[in-house]
Amino acid sequence: MSQSDEEAIRELEHRFNEAWNAHDPDGLVDSLVDAAQFITVDGAWSTSREEFRALMERLHGPNGPFRSSRRRTPEMHVRFVTPDIAILNSRFWIDGEALEDELCRESRESVGTRVLRKVDGRWRILATQNTDVRPGRRD
Secondary structure, eight states: OHHHHHHHHHHHHHHHHHHHHTTHHHHHHHTTTEEEEEEEEOOOESHHHHHHHHHHHHHHHHSSSSTTTTTEEEEEEEEEEEEEEEEEEEEEEEEEOOOOSTTTEEEEEEEEEEEEEEEEEEEEEEEEEEOOOOTOOOO
């Protein structure tokens, strides 16, 4: 565990945002292990890298609600469980979601947790859980 490990984990989150903003499903899964678990803010649960890629392809596609959205993560906290296992907690925003139904929001504040493992010198995502922040529910 070093400062460079923490920086690499933070950079991984920035690269995820860049891929999101480019609506690039391949970029969105670049840091996931093959058996990654990913739970979205709406409760969609992908149990593999390919399942998550297919979900992102649909959600960011020409008719998807995130087709013109932007994602940013101004708050990140990294904690090392072991030298090769880390937890990243973050607060992020998604803006510009196409409003198609009652679940869509023009601006969405969310919090997330990622579990990462250093594999062959590279930090990879094992699991992600994201949750929308609902107004009036902060205590």
